[in-house]
Amino acid sequence: MTTIATSTxxxxxxxxxxVASKPIEELAADLGLEPKEIIMLVANENPYGMSQKVKDKxxxxxxxxxxxxxxxxxxxxxxxxxxxxxxxxxxxxxxxSSELLGLTAQTVLSEGKNAIIPQYSxxxxxxxxxxxxxxxxxxxxxxxYNADLQRILEQIDENTRLIFLTNPNNPTGTYLxxxxxxxxxxxxxxxxxxxxxxxxxxxxxKELQPDSLEIxxxxxxxxxxxxxxxxxGLAGCRVGYGIAQxxxxxxxxxxxxxxxxxxxxxxxxxxALEDQEFLETTLKNNREGIAQLAKxxxxxxxxxxGLHSNFITVKVGDGxxxxxxxxxKGIIVRKMNSYDLPEWIRVxxxxxxxxxRFLEELKExx
Numbered sequence: 001m002t003t004i005a006t007s008t009x010x011x012x013x014x015x016x017x018x019v020a021s022k023p024i025e026e027l028a029a030d031l032g033l034e035p036k037e038i039i040m041l042v043a044n045e046n047p048y049g050m051s052q053k054v055k056d057k058x059x060x061x062x063x064x065x066x067x068x069x070x071x072x073x074x075x076x077x078x079x080x081x082x083x084x085x086x087x088x089x090x091x092x093x094x095x096x097s098s099e100l101l102g103l104t105a106q107t108v109l110s111e112g113k114n115a116i117i118p119q120y121s122x123x124x125x126x127x128x129x130x131x132x133x134x135x136x137x138x139x140x141x142x143x144x145y146n147a148d149l150q151r152i153l154e155q156i157d158e159n160t161r162l163i164f165l166t167n168p169n170n171p172t173g174t175y176l177x178x179x180x181x182x183x184x185x186x187x188x189x190x191x192x193x194x195x196x197x198x199x200x201x202x203x204x205x206k207e208l209q210p211d212s213l214e215i216x217x218x219x220x221x222x223x224x225x226x227x228x229x230x231x232x233g234l235a236g237c238r239v240g241y242g243i244a245q246x247x248x249x250x251x252x253x254x255x256x257x258x259x260x261x262x263x264x265x266x267x268x269x270x271x272a273l274e275d276q277e278f279l280e281t282t283l284k285n286n287r288e289g290i291a292q293l294a295k296x297x298x299x300x301x302x303x304x305x306g307l308h309s310n311f312i313t314v315k316v317g318d319g320x321x322x323x324x325x326x327x328x329k330g331i332i333v334r335k336m337n338s339y340d341l342p343e344w345i346r347v348x349x350x351x352x353x354x355x356x357r358f359l360e361e362l363k364e365x366x
Contacts, residue, residue, distance in 0.1 A: 033330045041348040042332040046233035051278035057271040069263035079270045089246045095260050097227040097240030102128040106255045108161040109134040115162040118147035120172050125164040146174040149184040166197040171313050171346045173306010178210035185219050200309040202231035220245045232272040237265035289349035296359045313346045329361050
């Protein structure tokens with residue numbers, strides 16, 4: 001008998017649902033704890049909240065929610081244009097950078113085409129590609145867990161239409177230099193779109209950051225994905241953006257739904273861009289937190305990777321067991337089994353006090 005489940009495309013049936021953490025209140029009830037006792041070090045969120053300018057802007061804007069938002073996020077596009085010195089039509093605003101991943105895939109992928117994804121990449125990359133009926137090709141990482149650009153080049157064929165690269169990478173914290181990127185792009189066919197996911201780029205040290213804007217100007221097949229969820233502390237607003245040449249964005253805008261970003265999120269993002277002091281404070285606190293965690297891991301003799309983002313992935317033995325035991329204490333970190341890294345866990349950098357509590361519990365467990 002034919003059912004809805006059996007009549008849907010095979011690639012939809014083969015997908016697994018993305019599993020997110022429970023709401024803090026639900027989790028606290030399950031554990032017999034108060035919500036304030038829960039420490040979320042799992043989703044790479046900003047532990048310092050959001051800018052006061054954002055709070056003020058949202059409070060005022062909430063009085064006008066009877067109106068539809070700007071369908072193209074025009075004012076946010078203008079703010080981004082001013083910040084980066086590029087024309088307004090070089091930007092597209094999306095519901096988090098994750099929507100841009102899907103929009104790009106929908107624009108260039110279809111049955112019979114393929115997308116190339118480095119090992120140890122964000123789980124949404126293969127999902128959005130498979131939803132288009134496309135083949136996905138995972139390319140093994142280098143020995144230091146970074147994307148192997150040479151192997152990626154070797155996987156490109158006449159049906160390749162999209163390559164995903166994260167810089168710096170989640171969950172390994174590795175990064176690609178500007179020279180590596182340009183050398184790679186010079187060898188990629190012009191009909192293959194390369195999406196650089198820079199969700200964590202603000203955390204990468206200034207001297208290590210590639211000049212992404214110059215790269216976009218030079219290569220029409222490149223799109224940069226960025227987000228306000230991490231450094232700017234707006235994960236709950238779901239607002240991100242893409243930077244690319246207008247010819248590519250014009251196609252992506254045909255796929256993008258109008259009104260995809262709500263009014264509060266647009267205004268919050270504009271206010272966040274205006275508060276450079278909050279951003280700099282976040283980055284300073286994050287660097288101190290990275291140093292705090294790394295020092296403790298060194299003292300414990302633990303291997304770890306990546307000091308260039310707002311998390312550290314550390315080798316603890318039985319990662320799933322450690323995650324489970326920490327959960328009982330109200331500390332939530334990410335196990336890495338889905339990345340084939342069962343001995344590792346990923347820990348978001350929290351406040352100094354949150355990091356201390358995590359380290360105390362971890363020491364006892366080890």
